[in-house]
Amino acid sequence: MTKEFHRRIKNSLTNPSLQIALESNAARRKIGRDAAYASLPEELQTMRQRAHAVRARTIDHHDTYVDQFIARVVSNGTIVH
Numbered sequence: 001m002t003k004e005f006h007r008r009i010k011n012s013l014t015n016p017s018l019q020i021a022l023e024s025n026a027a028r029r030k031i032g033r034d035a036a037y038a039s040l041p042e043e044l045q046t047m048r049q050r051a052h053a054v055r056a057r058t059i060d061h062h063d064t065y066v067d068q069f070i071a072r073v074v075s076n077g078t079i080v081h
Contacts (some may be wrong), residue, residue, distance in 0.1 A: 070080050
C-alpha cells in the first residue's frame with residue numbers, strides 16, 4: 001500500500017493537467033478571498049491587529065494564565081493533576 005501511495009504521489013506531481021488545475025484553483029481561491037476581505041468594513045483590519053496583540057500577550061504570559069486558571073478551578077473544588 002505504501003509503495004502504491006508513493007507511486008501515485010509521484011505521478012500526480014508530474015501530471016501537467018493536474019498541476020494546471022491546482023494552480024487555477026489556487027488563483028480562484030485567492031481572488032475570492034481578496035474579494036471577501038474587500039467587502040468587509042475597514043475597521044476589520046484594526047480588529048485583526050487587536051486580536052493579534054491579545055494572542056501575542058496571552059502566549060507571552062501563558063504561565064501566569066495557567067496558574068490563574070488552576071487557582072480558580074481548585075478554589076471551586078476541582079482536583080488538578
